[in-house]
Structure formats: structure tokens, C-alpha cells
Amino acid sequence: MAQRPSVRRGAGARSAALAAVLSVSGCGHTKPFASPPYGSDAPFDATPPARLTYNLAADRAPAWLAAGNGLLYSSQQTDRLDNDVCAAVLPPGGGTQRELWCDVPGGAEATDAVETPALAADGRLGFLAATGSIGGTKPLQAGIAVAFSFDPRDARMVRTFPYTPDGSTPQLTAEHLRWLDAARLVYVGQNVRVGAQCAGCTTDTLRTGQAVTILGVDDAGSLPVAVPGTAGATGVAVEPGGGALLYTLAGDSRVYRHTLSGGTAQVAYDFGAAGIARDVHLVGNRLAAVVGGRVAFGSDAVLGPMQYDSGGVVQVVDLATGAAEALDATSLLYRRPAISPDGGAIAAEGYRVIITQLGPGAADTTVSRSGRRHLRGELRAVHPSSGLSAPG
Amino acid sequence: MASYGRFTQAPDYQLLVDAAFDDTTRTGRFRRGNPDLGFERASQYEFNVRIRPREALSLRVGVYVKRLTGLVASVPLGVDPDSTIFGNADAGSVKGAEILLERDLLNGVGFRVAYTLQDAVATATDPFLLNRLIVVDPLTGDTLRRAHAEFPLDFDRRHAVTAIARARAPDEAGPRVLGVRPLSGLEGAVILRLASGLPFSMSDSTGDSLVGLPNASRLPWVSSVDLLVRRPLRLGGARAGIYLDVRNLLNRRNVVAVRRDTGLPRPDNEAVLLLAEGAYAANPSPIPFESARYRAFADLDRDGYVAGREELFPLYVAAARDYTQPVYAYGPPRLVRLGVELLF
Numbered sequence: 001m002a003q004r005p006s007v008r009r010g011a012g013a014r015s016a017a018l019a020a021v022l023s024v025s026g027c028g029h030t031k032p033f034a035s036p037p038y039g040s041d042a043p044f045d046a047t048p049p050a051r052l053t054y055n056l057a058a059d060r061a062p063a064w065l066a067a068g069n070g071l072l073y074s075s076q077q078t079d080r081l082d083n084d085v086c087a088a089v090l091p092p093g094g095g096t097q098r099e100l101w102c103d104v105p106g107g108a109e110a111t112d113a114v115e116t117p118a119l120a121a122d123g124r125l126g127f128l129a130a131t132g133s134i135g136g137t138k139p140l141q142a143g144i145a146v147a148f149s150f151d152p153r154d155a156r157m158v159r160t161f162p163y164t165p166d167g168s169t170p171q172l173t174a175e176h177l178r179w180l181d182a183a184r185l186v187y188v189g190q191n192v193r194v195g196a197q198c199a200g201c202t203t204d205t206l207r208t209g210q211a212v213t214i215l216g217v218d219d220a221g222s223l224p225v226a227v228p229g230t231a232g233a234t235g236v237a238v239e240p241g242g243g244a245l246l247y248t249l250a251g252d253s254r255v256y257r258h259t260l261s262g263g264t265a266q267v268a269y270d271f272g273a274a275g276i277a278r279d280v281h282l283v284g285n286r287l288a289a290v291v292g293g294r295v296a297f298g299s300d301a302v303l304g305p306m307q308y309d310s311g312g313v314v315q316v317v318d319l320a321t322g323a324a325e326a327l328d329a330t331s332l333l334y335r336r337p338a339i340s341p342d343g344g345a346i347a348a349e350g351y352r353v354i355i356t357q358l359g360p361g362a363a364d365t366t367v368s369r370s371g372r373r374h375l376r377g378e379l380r381a382v383h384p385s386s387g388l389s390a391p392g
Numbered sequence: 393m394a395s396y397g398r399f400t401q402a403p404d405y406q407l408l409v410d411a412a413f414d415d416t417t418r419t420g421r422f423r424r425g426n427p428d429l430g431f432e433r434a435s436q437y438e439f440n441v442r443i444r445p446r447e448a449l450s451l452r453v454g455v456y457v458k459r460l461t462g463l464v465a466s467v468p469l470g471v472d473p474d475s476t477i478f479g480n481a482d483a484g485s486v487k488g489a490e491i492l493l494e495r496d497l498l499n500g501v502g503f504r505v506a507y508t509l510q511d512a513v514a515t516a517t518d519p520f521l522l523n524r525l526i527v528v529d530p531l532t533g534d535t536l537r538r539a540h541a542e543f544p545l546d547f548d549r550r551h552a553v554t555a556i557a558r559a560r561a562p563d564e565a566g567p568r569v570l571g572v573r574p575l576s577g578l579e580g581a582v583i584l585r586l587a588s589g590l591p592f593s594m595s596d597s598t599g600d601s602l603v604g605l606p607n608a609s610r611l612p613w614v615s616s617v618d619l620l621v622r623r624p625l626r627l628g629g630a631r632a633g634i635y636l637d638v639r640n641l642l643n644r645r646n647v648v649a650v651r652r653d654t655g656l657p658r659p660d661n662e663a664v665l666l667l668a669e670g671a672y673a674a675n676p677s678p679i680p681f682e683s684a685r686y687r688a689f690a691d692l693d694r695d696g697y698v699a700g701r702e703e704l705f706p707l708y709v710a711a712a713r714d715y716t717q718p719v720y721a722y723g724p725p726r727l728v729r730l731g732v733e734l735l736f
Contacts, residue, residue, distance in 0.1 A: 038686070038687055038688070039684065040688075051696075053681075054680035054681045054697060055680045055682070056677070078677045079677035088682075094682070095682070096682060096683070096684055097682050100683075
């Protein structure tokens, strides 16, 4: 039997009288126009590995918000005349973009890019900011910028490229930004060349790591410091507390650990026969790296030794126990994985592997591309099978 | 009674400086300001006859002619349409007749009915319009100015009727309730307004060329009925009142503006499709799932993209319909005010 709602006697009559007075007095208000909610906090297809973005251009470098309640990433736009690479925020499990910031740092009259974002525990954002003329192939100005929140529009430039750190080689750009502590960023300083490999070939952007580099963000214009022994770096991660760095080198399957106080380096983990390791990221004891896949170590006529990378397999290692897990996915290669703050999920750039049959028994493998210069990355979420172990 | 008056008024001060209008990327949409603009002048001749056929009833019939000179118009300095300058070059005339029948408030009832017939024309209808069309003679190459032609002014309302009925209840009217007579001194008024439409100029679908003569088209008639009921009060030594003021009692949707390409408040289907086609051509890019612009209902093949004409174009048509909503085409709707007034 349904319960009668608790209603005071007479209240209905008084309400009706009040409504009548209000309707006569013109105090009633019609509801304002509203549109139904069109957004979603779930991915279009949750089948693992869940595809988070469907952008026709490149989506790159996911970074988790400090509370783990969102993903900040770089998203190139196909429907903008200025070809901006914007900063976007997704719900943690995928869905509709909560934010999309473009025209940073240059404005509507320039091609701008927000790349390789890094979020600090206090919510600050460090990123590579670049701006150039619309239609140009390389930026006219690039540098490291820091914002007080994950909104890049209020950022200030703390270091412009190019520069040459003491004891290292010139750096023209950066990748793999991480916060070392509240006052310092660490990243892989890189050399870059924009051009075609041959006459008639597609213009491409080639990057090669110069050194793991540390930059103080409080003193604008301060010269970054290169970490010794990191020439050819292909990834860097920061241990909890900021006392040590993990990094990878080109053509090397090992992950190195560099203690900042002692200045010594040792092998933290070796992926061995699994292949070349790069793109390391660390949360607690959980290390994620891209290993093997479509990667080659060779030499460029201008840049010298360099690593060509179209993605690989995400390997997750518990550094405390040494247990490793390969998060392999059919027809996908990954780059730049980012572990969520709780360690339960990894967001990474996913690249589709295209296998072209050349003839009986012969096939060629390519990785999907979009546009002339950018690999087309779509963000994917993958989930390690075990939980995050306590930091050691 | 016959009267004559001369009036002057300063021109709109924005015409003293350079001005642009409409689509400024086109030629002929720029006017040079003229700091030496003079006053606009009017000479008015008026003749009225007033009779009182019965007590408290009066009838007034009048005619008037107002000659307007020195109105600001755009004056070409040559054949370059952007060399045009503002000047006191326009002239016009307003002719009209008025009939006013009024009954004073007697025995609690009164009314007033007014009708105006008016014709207001000038050589230019707007300061931004050229006061005369210029043509270049194909044989001699001379710049020719055609004879003056007059067009209806923007305020040329041909017919206007206003009727006001008033009533007031006596102080002793109605029963006494708790020592108060609710109907005592109750006042009421009903106002009927009826007017023919103002003129406007039709243009082509691009909006940059007139179709026909300036101000050759008319908006439809407008009408409204207003109601005011007031009950005087005394609060101590102060006079006060409670009133109910209803504007546009019948909630009539008067058309006060129309699109110049169709002459209607809404665009026709062809204009909506043209707008949508332009927008779609400017941005046919697919909309991915994560975009805030993605709409699941439009993703017909459920592939995570709103892509292709079949999926995108209906969205552009819907947006074009929203964009062309006739927001400013209609007059105010019914407005009801219940208020208390204190007279000091």
C-alpha cells in the first residue's frame, strides 16, 4: 500500500491562493529556454582499449589532472583556418570535451600549439608553447610556459628556445615535460628538423633528444641545466619526492635511474629482448614505458644519431617487485603513456597499424598518418590487470 | 485658428564625423563627416476649426503643411561612391489632416477619438542615402544628376486612429464591505490604437541592393488595446492607489519589422537553405564524438562522427532556422502590471 505523502492541511489552499495572486500580479516567471544535455562522460565505445578521441587530426600527449578527474591533451583542429593545436580536457573515462582552449599563445592570427602538458600536484600547468605564421612549417617562437591552473590561457613564458645548456648541445624544442618539484620542470630537450627526406617526399618533423634538462620556473630566463650522460634521451620520469629521475636513451632497452643528489646513474629496469624502451612515466612504483614495436635507431644526415618511432607496446612494471605486464593490443601501437594518479588506468596515444598486402606471402606495415607532418594519434585508455602497489 | 511656426533642430551629431554602414567591405558604404553641417529647419502652417455641438462634446478638424529643409543627406562629390559627404541637402514636406472628437468626463463617462491622415515625403529617406541618383552619360562622360524625386519618409504613417474611453465610479458607488466601499472612485480607461504600417525598402537577397524605390513597401497595420483600472486610496493623510495596467490586452502580435528580402518576418525556405549551404560550404569538417558540437542523434551511421552532407547539413539548416528567428520583428506581447502608487 502506498504511503500518503505528509501534507499539512490547508497548505494546498494557501499555495493555490498564493499562486493566483502571483499570476495576477505578474510575479510568475516562465522557465528560461534550456537545451538538453548533449555531452557524455563515457566513451563512444568502451571496448578495451577504449578509444577516447575520434579527432581526424592528431591528439597527443595526455596528462592526468592532479585529482585524476580529467585528461588534458593536445588536439590539432581540422576545422580551424589557423590550424591550431589546442589544449583539451576530457572526462577521465572519455566522453565530451569539457574544455577546448585554442589561440594560445599567439591568438587568432597565428598558428599556435600547446604541446606536452605537465600538471603539478598544486594544479599548475607547464607546457611547450609555440606560435608561428599560418601555413608555416615551423614555429617562429617556442618556449616553456607555466600557468597557475590547467587553463593555459593565463600562462607566462619562462624559457624560450633555442638555447644551449652548459655542457650540452643546442636545444630547439622539448618533450616529456614533468614537474620535478614545485620550482623545477624536467624534460627531454631536443633538436628538431623540419623537411623532406628526399625530393618529392612528404615534409616531416624529425626530433632527436639532446639531454634530460632541468629548468627552474621561478626565475624567468634562467638557463636550463642538462643532466650529464643523458644525450639521446627519449623519455624522462620523476620518482616520488623528486630525488631521482628515470630516463631512457635512444636504441637502448634499459631504463636508467639518476639520483640528483649523488649524480650517479644505474639501471632501474631492462626490458631486454622486448626491444627499445622510451616514453617512460612513473606513478608510485608503477612504471609505464613504450617498448619495441615500430622503432628504429639510425642516423639522420643533419641531426646525426636519432630514433625513428612510430609506437610500440605499453609495458607496465612494478619497480618494487620487478613484475612486468605487456598491455598489447591488436592493430595498435602506442606512444607517450600516462598513468592515472591512482594507477588504475593509462591513457596513451594509439596509432593504428595498417598492413598492406603486397603480394602472395609479402606484406608491408605502415602506421596511420593524418596531414603531412603529424602522426595521427587517437587517445586510448588501457587498464593494467593489477592494482598500484605502495610506493617503495 | 490659423498658426505658423518656424523650427530648427541640430543634426544628429554622429553625422559630423566619418561614418560607415552596412557591409563596409563594399564600395559606397562610407560617408565623410561634415563638421560644418547646419541646422535642419521646418516651416509649419496649420489651420484648425473647433466646434462644440453639445455640452461636453467637442470636435476639432485641422489641416497642416510642414515644409522641411536642410535635412541631412549624402551628397556625392564626384563619381567615386566613397567620396560622398553629409550635407544639408535634403528637403521634404509633411501634409496631413486631423480629426479629434472628445467628450469630457461627465457623469463618470468620457471618450476621445482622434484620426490622423498624413503624407510625409522627402528627396532622401535617410542621411546615408544619396540625395540624388547620379549617372554618367555614356556619350559625353558627364556626371548627370537626375531631377528630384520624393520618397516616403521613415515616419510616414498614412493612417492613425486612437480611441480612449474613460469611466469613473462615484464615491458612493457599490455596497459597503467592512466599512469600505470597494468600488468607490474606481477609475478605468481603455485605449485602442490602430495604425497603418510604416514604409520600408525592399532589397535583394544579398541585402546590398534596393529592389524598387526607397520606402516603396509598407509594413502591415498594427493595433493594440490597453486597459487601466485604478482604485484610489487614502493612507492617513497621503493619497494612494492600487492599479492594474494591462498593455496589449488582446496579446496581438504586431509586425514592427520585416526582412527586407522577403517582406515577411521570417525568411522563406529558400533563404534558410541558402544560409545553411553557405555555412556548410565554409566548414564541412566532420565533428568527432568528443567535440562539444557532436550530437548523437545526427550521427546516423553511429560511427562516432557527424560527417558528410547527410549528417551535417540538417544541423546547419536547424542552426540557420535558429539564427533567422524573427527576434525583433514583433511588438511587445501582453504586459500586466499590478501596482500600488503613493502620491506625494
